[in-house]
Amino acid sequence: MKESIDLKSQLRQHGHKLTTQRAEVWEVLKGAPGHLTAEQVAADTASGVNLASVYRALGLFTDIGIARESRLGNDDAARWEVAHPDDEFHIVCRSCGRVEHHGGDLVQQIRTHLSNSHGFEAATVELAVSGECSRCSDPSAA
Amino acid sequence: MKESIDLKSQLRQHGHKLTTQRAEVWEVLKGAPGHLTAEQVAADTASGVNLASVYRALGLFTDIGIARESRLGNDDAARWEVAHPDDEFHIVCRSCGRVEHHGGDLVQQIRTHLSNSHGFEAATVELAVSGECSRCSDPSAA
DNA sequence: ATGCGTATTGCGAATCGTTCGCAATTAACC
């Protein structure tokens, strides 16, 4: 079977080593439900990878394109997640605090619109929406 | 003639005083081309308002809804601007570094899409796009 | 398997943006 992303080869491709710490950080990131702060990642690593090293690993993953960093709404700590193949965006429910990912073509539509109407070629599209998720605005949907 | 926003009455409405510092911060914000960091605002005030006070003023303006805070892409400092009546979004050119505002119905489309397809009622929509603006991707447009 | 050379780690100190505590000041109302 094929793992979504082969960390070792990705690192090698960019001239970096596969270390146990990087592997652990990657595992945590892959296994996490949503976005994690560096601190959360550090706490979840099997051997308690040093926070500074976690930052370095996450920064590296982001640089080589296998992770994505984002700074949601009001929060002041950055969060990371595995880079999904396609654009996606976050919606933050301000009632329950949940952060959900949304894929779909919305971001693609945004790109198209910007390109057509404004001649702007979007490299990254970061969309953070806060509001009431269906679960919170309509309790019957719970 | 009618000023876009009457600072004094806005403050009063929410039980706050109009101080010279707040007025200066407001002037800077209104007169600024784009988003400013707190530090930039402080530097631009006529009498050199203290940075902490600038933060307090900006926070207050944001709370009462007459300013808007945002944290663009890679930058790690928050920026503020006068709250425009409608949703808008920022596009950051990674070549020239310019930050442009865009109004239009794009954000409204996003709201509609989220509401219709996901039952999510968006309160705030923050969209930050980075890429190449037309000026940079096509030098002839300069 | 072993050793080498370099990338990487861990630690603590440094940095940056932002907030806090508190004494001195000042706006709003009489």
Place this chain on the structure above:
DNA sequence: GGTTAATTGCGAACGATTCGCAATACGCAT
């Protein structure tokens, strides 16, 4: 003009992130 509570300015405190550097571990060749 006087009273009083809100606000300012300052410097210290804070949390997130980065940096410097000695110790360590990976990848490669042997």
